[in-house]
Amino acid sequence: MKKTKKEKKQSKLRGKISRFFKTRNKGIASFLILVLLSGTIVIGATNIAALVYVSEEVSVGANADMVLRYDKPASKISLKQPLINLASAGSSEDNRYQQTVLPIGNGDLGASIYGEISQERIVINEKTLWTGGPKSGDASYNGGNITDKDASGNTMSDYYYQVRELLANGNEKEAEKVFSKIRGDKQGVYGSYQCFGDLTMSFGHKRATDYERALNIDNAVATVSYKVDGAEHTREYIASDPDNVFAAKIASQGKALDFKVGYSSRHGAKSVAQGSTITFSGELQDNGMRYCTVLSVVTDGGSAVAEGDGIRVSGTHEAVIFLSAATDYADNFPVYRTGETLAELSQRVYDTVFAAAEKGYEQVKADHVNDYKNLYDRFRIDFGGKTPRYTTDKLVRKYATPFLWNSERRYLEQLMTCYGRYLLISSSRKNSQLPANLQGVWNNSNDAKWGSDYHINVNLQMNYWHAYTTGLSECADPLVRFVDALREPGRITSKTYTGTADEAARGISDEEYGFLAHTECTPFGYTAPGEGEYAKAQWSPPAVAWLIQNLYEGYEYGLDKDYLARIYPIMKEATVYFDRTLMDDGSGKLVSAPSYSPEHGGIKLGSVYEQSLIWQLYNDTITAAEILGADADKVAQWKDTKSKLKTIEINSKGQIKEWYDESGVSSVESYFHRHASHLLGLHPGDLITQDNVQWMQAAVKSLNNKCDITTGWASAQRINLWARTGNGDEAYKALSRQIKQSVYPNLWDAHPPFQIDGNFGFTAGVAEMLVQSNADKISFLPALPKAWQSGEVSGLRVRGNAEVALSWRNGALTSASVTAYSDGELKFSLSTLANKRVYTQDGQPVSTQTDGTIVSFNARANTTYIIK
Ligand code: FUC
Ligand code: CA
Secondary structure (H helix, E strand, C coil): CCCCHHHHHHHHHHHHHHHHHHCCCHHHHHHHHHHHHHHHHHHHHHHHHHHHHHCCCCCCCCCCCCEEEECCCHHHCCCCCCCCCCCCCCCHHHHHHHHHCEEEECCCEEEEECCCCCEEEEEEEECCCECCCCCCCCCCCCCCCCCCCCCCCCCHHHHHHHHHHHHHCCCHHHHHHHHCCCCCCCCCCCCCECCCEEEEEECCCCCEEEEEEEEECCCCEEEEEEEECCEEEEEEEEEECCCCEEEEEEEECCCCEEEEEEEEECCCCCCEEECCEEEEEEECCCCCCEEEEEEEEEECCCEEEEECCEEEEEEECEEEEEEEEEECECCCCCCCECCCCHHHHHHHHHHHHHHHHHHCHHHHHHHHHHHHHHHHCCCEEECCCCCCCCCHHHHHHHHCCCCCCHHHHHHHHHHHHHHHHHHHHHHCCCCCCCCCECCECCCCCCCCHHHHCEECCCHHHHHCHHHHHCCCHHHHHHHHHHHHHCHHHHHHHHHHHHCCHHHHHHCCCHHHHCCCCCCEECCCCCCCCCCHHHCHHHCCCCHHHHHHHHHHHHHHHHCCHHHHHHHHHHHHHHHHHHHHHCEECCCCCEECCCEEECCEEEEECCEHHHHHHHHHHHHHHHHHHHHHCCCHHHHHHHHHHHHHECCCCECCCCCECCECCCCCCCHHHHHHCCCCHHHCCCCCCCCCCCCCHHHHHHHHHHHHCCCCCCCHHHHHHHHHHHHHHCCHHHHHHHHHHHHHHHECCCCCEECCCECCHHHHHHHHHHHHHHEECCCCCEEECCCCCHHHCCEEEEEEEECCCEEEEEEEECCEEEEEEEEECCCEEEEEEHHHHCCCCEEECCCCEECCEECCCEEEEEECCCEEEEEC
């Protein structure tokens, strides 16, 4: 028989293999065969394991505690090698910090726990300690805006108008060139978030057994425990908001404690130990910012006395450390200082520490737990998670393999969901001076990537996506104040970069320029554009409009008119900038120019990113004005503007365009790029909804055209986007990919480096999968994945000031209730209330209305409605 080509090839190969055996390669050959065989066995075993694990039935109601648990101190945890490395995680020590410490915080104070046995180490942060901004006492600070003419006699706004003209004439190349001259002055102005200090405790313990380090996020208490010579040693750590202190309780059984407490500055201030108190205070070399921190040790018997610059604790079985820290930062442009002397500032910190010490640890702890649970307990979730067999680092690692029970996977997903809430409560409180930054409040470096600043082309917004949906509206208050504080410097930016000669001649007030901020912001009102290599990436006039979406959600969810009256002036002033600068694109449509789409492509006449945000700003500002009965004349003008805005367009591939003219933009680049800025109308915006089938289908196509391997926050954004399309399985894929690719052993999200937005966006994504209330209607389980066959959730907030509780089994809703907190109509999607009836809690049917697109009923405040 004649051999085919393929058969010839195969017999040749066989010949080669047998010859191989006959030679001295025998050893290697048999080794290779062994490897192949064992490989097959492993693959076979993996498949069987996968079958066993996947077919495990999961049942809800286990009520597993939400605890991050480790059997090793931070120094011994195996680190993760993230899939992509767009940015450096810093030094290897900093990388270890970011992956392994356990964070506690009270909003402005943060502490990160290593849990070391011989020498414990805790990194202390206070959120306002920043370099950059004005030097103390410098009232001439103008936030990095370049107000002078340059050598060629042009002002920044001259360039701005030249770029616009070039764009209007279709000369993008030349426009780019001129645009590159528009810049801010970051040198010495931008600064960076700083680390405050290191708390150490030298126990000198060796040969510890039964070690455990844990962070219980059900009550916000971290612990370390182990045995030495059979005697138990325990440490308990809290960060209290009511008492504004970090507190540590150190206890031992058996032998009395004997250890030394040290506390040192990262900025050269000398630690002074006196009695049982350590203080260090000073002024930052960079900008003269004053800082002070005080630590005091209280013992139960025994002694705590100064020894060198530390405190020796001995002869007691229990010691408590109270610590607080503060700076003279205030959010008042242009000085950004409280005006306190170092002595006054120090007194403030002393008073705080001694008031807590006076109160005593147990009371401070009880008040802290109570205060924390008041926020945390509002929300519950159960996908059938059961306490896993593994420590949290191993759980994360095994999540990427088949070797986890489904109930363990569900546990990790629940834990991640709750962790996003824990981290927000711990890094952003109603009384916090600043919102959560790129790392919340936890930072080990004085040179953190991006200065651990406030990026507003996605990051800061994402930090608060889950604030309203999961019942943490108070935690968003610092964000409102932050945006408000951008107004004053932002007016200078608007005037400097976009003011015209005509406006100057008319002598318009600063307010009449509106306010403007770009991608990168600091606590010192840096609102100018960037400079250098990434100047283009830092251009983003509608970033403020995006922040205002967060603020306005506060009203949509809470329906508090006083709150609306508080944010309305900010909304109105943000529109002023666009009222002044929107331009005709040549077809009668209004666009923003020069326009950019984060963080790729060129400078254009309008981008879908900018237009979607501007549309939303006008949309929400009009509604707000109408609710408040304000500015009727403006409303008419805004409505006209809104109707002329260029918004969504679909390209030849059926996707949402990112640029109106996509020529010259690489589709490969777009595929790999982490930002999905052209889809902001889908989430968090209101432009693209299920009501517009064509746009929704295009959005799905766009999403399918986004690479799965991406940064942590970008995965989180994809969860939210897919949820809004109603595709739960795709949303779930993004969610599980995020855990596999971007979650560190301590559950912090990795860009890399550690960036907290991904943690927050993850939680927001889960909420969005379970309940949606955008587009003026509430939907239950709009994007339920197969992985969450059965579950229960309560405390999910919806727009219209109400709260939802749901249970479902085998993918179908089994019970639902809605609690209204205001009188008014609640609207639901047709499918949500199809074949269902609404009852009061005592079983009285409630009448519903439908107009064919929604079903609604009139709810009364503080009433729960059962849906069956
Ligand atoms: C934006 C993102 C980066 C990073 C930075 C802090 O510029 O594009 O990925 O998250 O913010
Ligand atoms: Ca909205």
